[in-house]
Amino acid sequence: MTIFVLSGGHRIALAGAAAMLLLTTAASAAxxxxxxxxxxxxxxxxxxxxxxxxxxxxxxxxxxxxxxxxxxxxxxxxxxxxxxxxxxxxxxxxxxxxxxxxxxxx
CATH class of the missing domain: 3.10.450 (Nuclear Transport Factor 2; Chain: A,)
Structure with missing residues (x-):
């Protein structure tokens, strides 16, 4: 799993970002x-x-x-x-x- 460090020192895992993107996309789908x-x-x-x-x-x-x-x-x-x-x-x-x-x- 890849960890990204964002400005302000926040870390986000790639899997977490992908899950957030999928949830956002699913909310606007059929x-x-x-x-x-x-x-x-x-x-x-x-x-x-x-x-x-x-x-x-x-x-x-x-x-x-x-x-x-x-x-x-x-x-x-x-x-x-x-x-x-x-x-x-x-x-x-x-x-x-x-x-x-x-x-x-x-």
Whole structure:
């Protein structure tokens, strides 16, 4: 391990500097799949259009049916949701918006 001496007499190990760089880079990168899914489900729960399409019925279930597709069930109604990714040039968590289909109620 290489030790660097900085101005002021502070020492830093190369491994420590590399770890700091990786942590800084990771903070601006895309979310891991688990947290991306949490972010998508939270967006569904927070979306007013979803609530209106389901006639304000409480959501009973959110199921991921395919890549970027969810099915929301609220009482007798189901609603298909598509996740539409937005293009971006800067690093960071994926930006997206929701596209809801028409609710089907039995």
């Amino acid at each position: 979310l891991p799949p688990y947290w991306q899914r949490v972010h998508e489900i939270q967006a569904i729960l927070d979306d007013g259009d979803v609530g209106r399409a389901l006639h304000e019925a409480p959501i009973d279930r959110i199921e991921r049916t395919a890549e970027d597709r969810y099915q929301v069930q609220a009482g007798p109604c189901t609603l298909e949701i598509r996740i539409i990714g937005e293009s971006r040039s800067d690093p960071g968590p994926r930006k997206f918006h929701l596209e809801a289909g028409a609710a089907t109620c039995r």
